[in-house]
Amino acid sequence: MNLIFLGPPGAGKGTQAKMVTGRYGIPQISTGDILRQALKDKTPMGVKAKEFMDAGKLVPDDVVIGIINDRLREGDCKAGFILDGFPRTVAQAEALSGLLGKMGRQIDAVIDLAVEERFLVERLTGRRTCKNCGMGYHITFSPASKTGVCDKCGGELFQRDDDNEATVIKRFKVYKEQSELLGAHYSAGGRYRKIDGAAPMEQVFKRIVEIIDA
Ligand code: ADP
Ligand code: ADP
Ligand code: ZN
Numbered sequence: 318m319n320l321i322f323l324g325p326p327g328a329g330k331g332t333q334a335k336m337v338t339g340r341y342g343i344p345q346i347s348t349g350d351i352l353r354q355a356l357k358d359k360t361p362m363g364v365k366a367k368e369f370m371d372a373g374k375l376v377p378d379d380v381v382i383g384i385i386n387d388r389l390r391e392g393d394c395k396a397g398f399i400l401d402g403f404p405r406t407v408a409q410a411e412a413l414s415g416l417l418g419k420m421g422r423q424i425d426a427v428i429d430l431a432v433e434e435r436f437l438v439e440r441l442t443g444r445r446t447c448k449n450c451g452m453g454y455h456i457t458f459s460p461a462s463k464t465g466v467c468d469k470c471g472g473e474l475f476q477r478d479d480d481n482e483a484t485v486i487k488r489f490k491v492y493k494e495q496s497e498l499l500g501a502h503y504s505a506g507g508r509y510r511k512i513d514g515a516a517p518m519e520q521v522f523k524r525i526v527e528i529i530d531a
Pocket of ligand 1 (some may be wrong): 325326327330347348349350352369370373374375376377378381401402405409481485488518
C-alpha cells in the first residue's frame with residue numbers, strides 16, 4: 318500500500334502515519350523528520366534547510382525530491398510507504414509520479430486531512446515530540462502521563478522551533494499558496510479521499526483504515 322497524506326500543518330499527518338505504521342508495518346516517510354535529523358547530524362543539507370524551516374518557508378524542491386528519491390529505494394519501502402509532508406508543491410507531485418513510474422509503482426490512495434485553520438494554531442503550539450523515539454504528544458489533546466517525559470521510552474519531550482505562533486501563521490500562508498491545490502491535482506486521479514481531520518484521533522484513524530482496507 319503506497320499512501321500520501323496531505324493536509325495543513327498540524328492536521329494530524331504524522332500522528333496518523335505512526336498509527337498506520339503500527340497497524341500495517343509500512344514505513345512513515347516524513348521529509349520534515351528527515352530534514353530535522355540532517356540538521357541534528359549537522360550535514361550541509363540540514364544546516365541550509367534550517368533557514369527555510371525557521372522562516373516557515375518550503376525547502377527547495379530539488380532538495381526534498383532528492384531525499385524522496387533516495388528514501389523510496391530503501392528495502393523497507395518494498396511493501397509500501399506513507400508519504401507524510403511530501404509532496405507539498407505541484408512540481409514535487411510531478412517529480413514523484415516520474416520517480417514511481419521509473420520504479421514501476423504507483424500511489425494507491427491520497428488521503429487529505431481537512432482541519433479548519435482555527436483549530437490548528439492550538440494543535441501546533443501544544444505539540445511536543447520525544448527526542449529519543451519521535452513519538453508525538455499534545456499538551457491538551459494527547460498529553461504524556463508524566464509532563465515532559467515520553468510514555469513509550471522515557472525520553473525527553475521537546476517543542477519544535479517552528480511551532481511558535483508567528484512561524485505557524487507563515488506556514489499556513491505557504492500551505493494555502495503552494496500546497497492546498499494538491500487536492501485538486503490528485504482529485505482528478507480517482508484515488509483521492511478527503512476526510513475530516515478535526516475528529517478525535519481514533520475516529521480519523523478508523524476512517525483511514527476503511528480506506529486502506531477497501
Ligand atoms: P508540519 O508538521 O507542519 O506538517 P513538517 O515537519 O512536515 O511540518 O515540515 C516542517 C518544515 O520542513 C516545513 O515548514 C518546510 O520548511 C520543511 N519541509 C518539510 N517537507 C517539505 C517538502 N515536501 N517541501 C519543502 N519543504 C518541506
Ligand atoms: P502534522 O504532522 O500534520 O503537522 P501532527 O500529527 O504532528 O500534525 O499533529 C499536530 C498536533 O496535534 C500534535 O500535537 C498531535 O498530538 C495533535 N493531534 C493530532 N491529531 C489530532 C486530533 N485528531 N485531535 C486533536 N489533536 C490532534
Ligand atoms: Zn519516546
